[in-house]
Amino acid sequence: MRRIWRDKAALLAALVLAALLVACAAAPLYARLVSGTDPFRSNITGTIMLDGHATQVLQPSPGGLQLGVTPIGPSWHAQYLLGADGLGRDLAARLLYGGRTSLLIAGAATLCCLALATLLGIVAGYFGGIVDAILARLLDLLWAFPVFLLAISLSIVLISGGLQLGPLHIEADSLALPVSVIAVIFIPYVARPIRGQVITLQRSEFVLAAIGIGAPSWRILARDIMPHVATTLAVFAPLVMALNLLTESALSFLSIGVQPPAASWGTIIQDGQELLYTRPLVALAPGLAIVLVVVALNTLGDAFRDALDPQARLRGRG
Numbered sequence: 001m002r003r004i005w006r007d008k009a010a011l012l013a014a015l016v017l018a019a020l021l022v023a024c025a026a027a028p029l030y031a032r033l034v035s036g037t038d039p040f041r042s043n044i045t046g047t048i049m050l051d052g053h054a055t056q057v058l059q060p061s062p063g064g065l066q067l068g069v070t071p072i073g074p075s076w077h078a079q080y081l082l083g084a085d086g087l088g089r090d091l092a093a094r095l096l097y098g099g100r101t102s103l104l105i106a107g108a109a110t111l112c113c114l115a116l117a118t119l120l121g122i123v124a125g126y127f128g129g130i131v132d133a134i135l136a137r138l139l140d141l142l143w144a145f146p147v148f149l150l151a152i153s154l155s156i157v158l159i160s161g162g163l164q165l166g167p168l169h170i171e172a173d174s175l176a177l178p179v180s181v182i183a184v185i186f187i188p189y190v191a192r193p194i195r196g197q198v199i200t201l202q203r204s205e206f207v208l209a210a211i212g213i214g215a216p217s218w219r220i221l222a223r224d225i226m227p228h229v230a231t232t233l234a235v236f237a238p239l240v241m242a243l244n245l246l247t248e249s250a251l252s253f254l255s256i257g258v259q260p261p262a263a264s265w266g267t268i269i270q271d272g273q274e275l276l277y278t279r280p281l282v283a284l285a286p287g288l289a290i291v292l293v294v295v296a297l298n299t300l301g302d303a304f305r306d307a308l309d310p311q312a313r314l315r316g317r318g
Contacts, residue, residue, distance in 0.1 A: 010303030013296035024103055027096035034078050035093045040261050043088030048079050057088040070278045085271050085282050095285055098263040105178050106245040112183035113240055114233055117190035125198025143188040151247055154181045155256040173259040178251060182244050190236050194229055201225050231308045235301060242297040249290055265290055
């Protein structure tokens with residue numbers, strides 16, 4: 001850990017990520033105490049005071065026949081700091097709420113993915129035989145599908161009627177649905193390396209010695225295998241979360257991820273699609289937020305890899 005905190009790039013990435021997490025977590029406080037707006041209610045006919053003058057949130061489009069309206073741009077005041085979207089909603093407040101949803105989905109999907117992938121990888125690698133053969137073929141089947149094609153297909157199928165898992169029913173507008181879809185599609189990308197690592201560890205001297213003295217399987221898994229697997233998971237976690245964030249944003253942009261009235265960075269980009277020539281910040285702001293988070297997570301992933309595997313840095317230089 002000391003090597004990670006000595007890495008200036010990793011430290012900067014951690015600070016940026018922490019600042020974004022705190023800001024998004026404080027979204028309700030910002031909307032209620034700072035901007036004084038409801039980011040989920042349209043404000044088509046509303047006005048705000050700017051420099052002592054009443055200004056319409058949605059203004060008539062300039063030029064031509066003056067058809068349609070153009071949302072107000074950044075006010076750099078408490079209200080509508082970054083301007084409004086096409087329905088007159090405060091972009092800054094909506095951006096924080098959307099970030100909270102996107103980061104929540106990406107984080108929850110990462111935890112579920114790593115937990116399931118670890119379980120499958122350890123079971124397949126340690127017990128081998130028919131168990132390994134069946135699980136390996138299932139992972140290969142998931143691996144064969146392009147990631148986004150599989151995510152889009154599952155989302156389209158499930159979003160119409162939700163997901164039924166025995167007595168548990170997940171509604172189509174529940175955030176648990178995109179979490180489940182995103183967690184499943186990345187399982188093979190984590191489970192296969194863990195399976196290979198467990199197979200290698202099984203042949204190591206300290207594991208063979210533990211087996212030789214009659215140590216039970218659970219003890220070998222807990223004391224000899226899991227500590228090594230945990231270092232691999234520490235490297236995978238930020239990288240998988242970055243992929244999950246991109247996947248969630250893509251699904252929400254296509255209207256098959258987060259459903260209204262909830263907002264995510266992907267849905268905000270979709271809202272700003274028609275305003276690219278008049279108010280590009282509506283689409284650019286969540287896009288830049290996604291870029292910052294993904295770059296920060298990848299930087300942390302590289303730092304974890306270098307810290308936990310000292311030879312990785314040498315291999316990268318070679």
